[in-house]
Amino acid sequence: MNAAQRILELRAELDLHNYRYHVLDEPSIPDAEYDRLFRELKALEAEHPELVTPDSPTQRVGNVALGAFSQVRHEVPMLSLGNAFEEADMHEFDRRVTEGLDLPVGDLFGGGAEVHYSCEPKLDGLAVSLLYQDGQLVRGATRGDGTTGEDISVNVRTIRNIPLKLHGSGWPATLEVRGEVFMSKAGFEKLNATQMEQGAKTFANPRNAAAGSLRQLDSKITASRPLEFCCYGLGQVSENIADTHIGNLEKLKTWGMPISRELKLAKNIGECLDYYHDIGARRNDLPYEIDGVVFKVNSLASQRELGFRAREPRWAIAHKFPAMEEMTELLDVEFQVGRTGAVTPVARLKPVKVAGVTVANATLHNMDEVARLGLMIGDSVIIRRAGDVIPQVMQVVLERRPENARPVHIPESCPVCGSHVERTQLVKRSKGKETVSEGAVYRCVGRLACGAQLKQAIIHFVSRRAMDIEGLGEKSVEQLVDEGLVASPADLYTLKFDDIVDLEGFAKLSTENLLQAIADSKRPSLARFIYALGIPDVGEETAKVLARSLGSLARIMVALPQVLTYLPDVGLEVAFEIHSFFEDAHNRTVIQQLLERGLDLQDQGDVHPEYAASTTLAGMIAKLDISSVGPTGAEKLVSKLDSLDKIIAADGIDLRQALTTKQAEAVREYFKVPENAARAKAVEQQLKDFGMHWACEKKRVEGLPLAGQTWVLTGSLERMSRDIAKDKLEGLGAKVAGSVSAKTYCVVAGPGAGSKLTKANELGLKVLDEDAFIDFLAGHGIHA
Ligand code: IVH
Numbered sequence: 001m002n003a004a005q006r007i008l009e010l011r012a013e014l015d016l017h018n019y020r021y022h023v024l025d026e027p028s029i030p031d032a033e034y035d036r037l038f039r040e041l042k043a044l045e046a047e048h049p050e051l052v053t054p055d056s057p058t059q060r061v062g063n064v065a066l067g068a069f070s071q072v073r074h075e076v077p078m079l080s081l082g083n084a085f086e087e088a089d090m091h092e093f094d095r096r097v098t099e100g101l102d103l104p105v106g107d108l109f110g111g112g113a114e115v116h117y118s119c120e121p122k123l124d125g126l127a128v129s130l131l132y133q134d135g136q137l138v139r140g141a142t143r144g145d146g147t148t149g150e151d152i153s154v155n156v157r158t159i160r161n162i163p164l165k166l167h168g169s170g171w172p173a174t175l176e177v178r179g180e181v182f183m184s185k186a187g188f189e190k191l192n193a194t195q196m197e198q199g200a201k202t203f204a205n206p207r208n209a210a211a212g213s214l215r216q217l218d219s220k221i222t223a224s225r226p227l228e229f230c231c232y233g234l235g236q237v238s239e240n241i242a243d244t245h246i247g248n249l250e251k252l253k254t255w256g257m258p259i260s261r262e263l264k265l266a267k268n269i270g271e272c273l274d275y276y277h278d279i280g281a282r283r284n285d286l287p288y289e290i291d292g293v294v295f296k297v298n299s300l301a302s303q304r305e306l307g308f309r310a311r312e313p314r315w316a317i318a319h320k321f322p323a324m325e326e327m328t329e330l331l332d333v334e335f336q337v338g339r340t341g342a343v344t345p346v347a348r349l350k351p352v353k354v355a356g357v358t359v360a361n362a363t364l365h366n367m368d369e370v371a372r373l374g375l376m377i378g379d380s381v382i383i384r385r386a387g388d389v390i391p392q393v394m395q396v397v398l399e400r401r402p403e404n405a406r407p408v409h410i411p412e413s414c415p416v417c418g419s420h421v422e423r424t425q426l427v428k429r430s431k432g433k434e435t436v437s438e439g440a441v442y443r444c445v446g447r448l449a450c451g452a453q454l455k456q457a458i459i460h461f462v463s464r465r466a467m468d469i470e471g472l473g474e475k476s477v478e479q480l481v482d483e484g485l486v487a488s489p490a491d492l493y494t495l496k497f498d499d500i501v502d503l504e505g506f507a508k509l510s511t512e513n514l515l516q517a518i519a520d521s522k523r524p525s526l527a528r529f530i531y532a533l534g535i536p537d538v539g540e541e542t543a544k545v546l547a548r549s550l551g552s553l554a555r556i557m558v559a560l561p562q563v564l565t566y567l568p569d570v571g572l573e574v575a576f577e578i579h580s581f582f583e584d585a586h587n588r589t590v591i592q593q594l595l596e597r598g599l600d601l602q603d604q605g606d607v608h609p610e611y612a613a614s615t616t617l618a619g620m621i622a623k624l625d626i627s628s629v630g631p632t633g634a635e636k637l638v639s640k641l642d643s644l645d646k647i648i649a650a651d652g653i654d655l656r657q658a659l660t661t662k663q664a665e666a667v668r669e670y671f672k673v674p675e676n677a678a679r680a681k682a683v684e685q686q687l688k689d690f691g692m693h694w695a696c697e698k699k700r701v702e703g704l705p706l707a708g709q710t711w712v713l714t715g716s717l718e719r720m721s722r723d724i725a726k727d728k729l730e731g732l733g734a735k736v737a738g739s740v741s742a743k744t745y746c747v748v749a750g751p752g753a754g755s756k757l758t759k760a761n762e763l764g765l766k767v768l769d770e771d772a773f774i775d776f777l778a779g780h781g782i783h784a
Helices: 001-025 033-049 089-100 185-195 206-214 217-224 245-254 269-285 300-306 367-373 452-463 472-484 491-496 497-501 508-522 526-532 540-550 553-558 572-583 585-596 608-616 618-621 631-640 642-649 650-659 659-671 676-690 722-733 755-762 770-779
Strands: 071-073 119-125 126-133 138-144 148-150 175-184 227-237 264-266 292-296 316-320 325-337 345-355 357-363 380-384 392-396 421-431 433-444 710-714 734-738 748-749 766-768
Touching: 033 269, 033 325, 071 472, 089 269, 089 316, 119 227, 119 269, 126 227, 126 380, 138 766, 175 185, 175 206, 206 217, 206 227, 245 300, 245 676, 264 269, 269 292, 269 585, 292 300, 292 491, 292 608, 300 618, 316 540, 316 748, 325 452, 325 631, 345 367, 345 380, 357 392, 357 585, 357 748, 367 392, 367 433, 380 540, 392 722, 452 472, 452 491, 472 642, 491 585, 497 508, 526 553, 540 553, 553 585, 618 659, 650 659, 659 676, 676 755, 710 722, 710 755, 722 734, 748 755, 766 770
Parallel strands: 710 734, 710 748, 748 766
Antiparallel strands: 071 148, 119 264, 119 292, 126 138, 126 175, 138 148, 175 227, 292 316, 325 345, 325 380, 345 357, 380 392, 421 433
């Protein structure tokens, strides 16, 4: 292909993407790919100036107006910015600025004049102009092609942080403010979740979501979207405000205009680069997405002196960060089997660098996601790696689908063990009702007979927060399973020296160490053990709640789902998972074997008094989900009929003394069904067996010493691990939180404590160092 042909091809492609990006708000390729095509075209045109035509995308920056909104002319054009990708580009920019201002340019040893720059994040949203007349917002407009935009006044008025009227006084009669409309990361996630729930289209990234929300013909939709505005400059003004760019923005802030919290002054280009690195390091933690930082010559007189080149100011530049989205090819879809047997599709990708990290795999979550994306093997796909999150496939580039693209099929049998793969509907239970939701989960029915599930189960069982068996890595677990030495977690406790020493990476000493670690793991706390079992949906917190409330493995194993729902944060769904885990014969056998092989659970005891007190008869009645009988109805019922037997036996007359006719009828109907009465009796019986009958319901619980207090641990602790410190505090009734706020009661700060300690001091909170903390624990009879 010759240059002329390639130029035409590039223009056609760029035009199409321009249209999709600016008019449809549905870009089909990542910005990085667009930039590459654009640069290729620019380079070709530079080599062949005779081929440049006025309709080339390089000759026009901006977009076509959508048409449905009325048009607005920008008195002062809305420009774009030149980009810098490398540090060298930034030094080059600084040199051009310095020269342009007739200031001495330095050499390798410095000596040049230093220009002050303003530094701001480059928000990834869309540029908007707001016109204020006599302090009133009279118009909002998009950038359009820079000269003509669209009137989106109605929509702009729905954005909550845009002042409809300026605060204070002293503003110019005509004041045009410019800035970015964007969506925070959290707002974007929430919006997509709602869209997904409603079966509406989801957005590929916060920028598209912001664009799609702002350019809605129905402003009610805009109003329902979490849009925000951030001001970064001025357009038309009837009067000058300040002498510097930062001065302008700070003045605008006093008039109620939102400006960036990250706005800073750099006294030279070196400080600009520091700013770039600082923001870059915090990029993932910022609540909104940015694609770079913007530097502007701070002095407005200098800005005027420098002026413009084509469509870009000479006094400003965008220093871009690596792109978070890239395009690559979907080579295949493979299926992985997780700990609970869920079979999940995983995308195998042609390796591509996204924001500095090579990505070759991406999770596809489930088959619904594959269907939603309309994914076929061979497709070009957009990969996004936002922050520390695992890479996601965001979109298929349909224009690039090859002819031989193949559909993705779920395998009928497990790729690991060959067992049948079963399609289970996601069942949602709430208040005893079961509803089947849309999504489907595919599960290998092989359970611990499936190598993949067994390996995952054992890896979880031995992990640090579970049984904490050190020296048994994933590779060794795989070998033990593959060699048939371990067929359940209980088999770990029958391993012999000879079984281990031959494994890859093991020698005499490491084998002895591992055997010792296995032996040492035989006295776990009940909570650790429950967590180690890997019950679906039971994480560390739930395991702790189960252990602390019910006090013994025996009780947890027999607990009825309804009884479990008395526990804090345990809903019916989790309760059913727990119950059916312990009902399963195989699981019971494994637990039995573990106990026979010497496992000795610590910290077992009585039912926790607080839990006991939470079980009231009225509470139980309310949980039965008798139609029209909620907590208040249940209270009334119990105030007249104070035992379950009486309630079950009650006739309509008795019941109507406490309830409305409708409620009384519902209670009668409910208990007429023998299974309902039997279930209620079984729950009551179990609560009694656990020693928590409602006869004692009035008894006040002696609170634990730290009940109601929130503690925060920060820095490193040397005499006790953070996990153990957390356990101890929780044992005394405290809540342990991850961040400091005015509600924090006390902060334990070890060496290296940083911002949390600073904040605690600012708030004047109680702070203990490690020694003081250990003394404090000792004061409560707890020793490190
Ligand atoms: S200044 C004449 N400052 O980036 C200078 N732009 O590529 C005009 N943007 O259209 C822009 N954050 O949508 C400026 N702090 C910032 C910005 C910013 C984001 C966007 C804006 C503009 C594009 C320029």
